[in-house]
Amino acid sequence: MPERRAKLSRGVSASSLRERLSSLSSTPLKPVAASLQANIEFVPSKVPTKRRIQTLAVFTWSSTMFICCALFLYLCSFPPLWPVLATYMFWVLVIDKSPVTGGRSSQWFRGMRFWRYFSEYYPASFVKEQDLPADRPYVFGYHPHGIIGMGALATFATDATGFSKEFPGITPHLLTLETNFRTPFYRDILMWMGICSVSKDSCQNILGQGSGSAITIVVGGAAESLSARPGTADLTLRKRLGFIKVAIREGADLVPVFSFGENDIYQQMPNQKGTSVHALQKKFQNVFGFTLPLFHGRGLLNYNLGLLPYRRRIVSVIGRPIHVNRSANPTMEEVTRVQKLYIQELERIWNKYKDEFAKTRLREMKIIE
Template identity: 70%
Template sequence: MDLHHPKPLGASARSLSAGSLRDRLSKLTPLNPVADALRVNVEFVPAKIPRKRRLQMLTVAIWSSILVISAFLFLYLCSYPALWPFLAVYHLWVVYVDKSPENGGRISRRFRSLRVWKYFAEYYPVSLVKECELPADRPYVFGYHPHGIIGMGAIATFATEACGFSQAFPGIVPHLLTLASNFTIPIYRDIILALGICSVSKKSCSNILKNGPGSGIIIVVGGAAESLSARPGTADLTLRKRLGFIKIAIQNGAALVPVFSFGENDIYQQMPNEPGTTVHKMQKKFQSIFGFTLPLFHGRGLLNYNLGLMPYRRRIVVVIGHPIPTVKCAQPKLEDVMEVQRRYIAELERIWHTYKDQFAKSRTRELRLIE
């Protein structure tokens, strides 16, 4: 055998070798799997969509980015020297004068009733289920569950009249509460104040409830910690260690009203961040420093149905349960607080079991109290 001069391959052998090479290459991982996945999985919006649906999508898109829009608009105004005196006065007024976030806000019924909020609620859509009458002869503390990624159902139900809250519960003035840091953002703060949104500080809660009968505050009880557990098909609540809102209710003689939002966790997908992972540890560290956290989530986009930061169109049903009366006490004992919490949790679980087969058909597990 001549090792230095191998015989040339015939036509059939070359064909076989080429075919074998193609088979092997076809089994290799693509060089750009992300791009290939996007080409295969992204579902684009059709060209022809009813005008109403476009308005709904536009409204949600603007609200989803309103904080960033407000900040950039303020910076843009700062680029005009002629406006500096006015902006300086505005800044001083926000920092040193305006105490509205802790005193009930500057709620505007006309602003809350604008047609644009109807488009916002109809996008998902968000609807309200009223289980019983809430007489306006006492103050109320509404506990909203779950937090979800952003809490769009809470905004539609309690910060606007899109779901008809004032018609369902006449005489009750709702104030959705959020972090005080949101009121440091120019323009954005004035928008949410007009919606009746206020600071979630203890002082703010007490000031609003001291207005007497008919005053109401809505606290998204789980907060930032619960947002890290928000995933479609689940209802993992951070509740057992949350006693502050119960103490506030007792101190002001307010009735506690559990509220469960079916579908709140379904409007976004969250990246894996199981407890113990590096991502989860970083998120908890961020929360301990800044008071809030940043879930790694995604939804849909303006031009597609499955890639972007807009929420998915998935139904949200907000069920407002039966009130739990409290006896006013300036310094409630721990056992009294725990007893009210027990009744509160029992009512919340009743809501879940009553409506889960109707509004949570795609659930992957039952309601859980994880903390």
């Protein structure tokens, strides 16, 4: 046994062993690193200043929630501020009901130059098909949801695309999950933009303010975001009747809005029904009330790796209003009748503009649920 150990030790020297280990550890990494670097398309050094500002605006908005959370935690590190912060949180969680009573929209904030840079990044715009008289309330149904709904934000939560000029007298309120209004500071920014809770009470309170009041509901919600992929328009709409019932109860005209390009600004990993990824996402949605799409876009300094949206044109076509007869207790027959008219108008918009704004589509618009 000692002789065998001696032979083994003489057969492989220490220096030779180090060389072999070094070659084994370094050889596979070189092509991987080179491949990764080759696949990332970096932003060139010479880019127009305006485009850089546009990208910075989108990056800032995409990071706003995290910035607000970080700021609040930072302020919590100063004990003298604890009474102020505690009072603020008590106000947020217990007293302030603004998210369900119409918010506190600021026209100055909605019209800031920052939002113009934000919308010009894609660019985002809208097509107006018909005048909307400001003598009645409106419910705008926005499709598709996309990953985040950047087109809805640009058109209905800011004045960057000129909504107030094209539809004078109408005050839009984009609606979102009530949980977003529990985030310190972020909730105040949302309300300055006119964004409110999507709860039933919020819809009734806003539309109950009378002529010119309007809400925008991204109808497909979290479920539809799981189907958002470039070149497709798969809508979750068939069983979504709540927004139609709200419109009938409040006597608000329904206005379908189809946003071409909303699904094109992010790539999403495969998550078809039956896969473990889809099952996990649906379970997450059932527990937390929202879903978690696994997606990617571009980065701040590159064009194909990151969480910023791609520069893809978004055009929201605001269709013709569907007049409804007000009823405190609408029958299912009436709701179904209005839904049929709504879907027909949505299909008309798609068929009219698809060859202009969806040239790279992979398939036609489809209602999957």
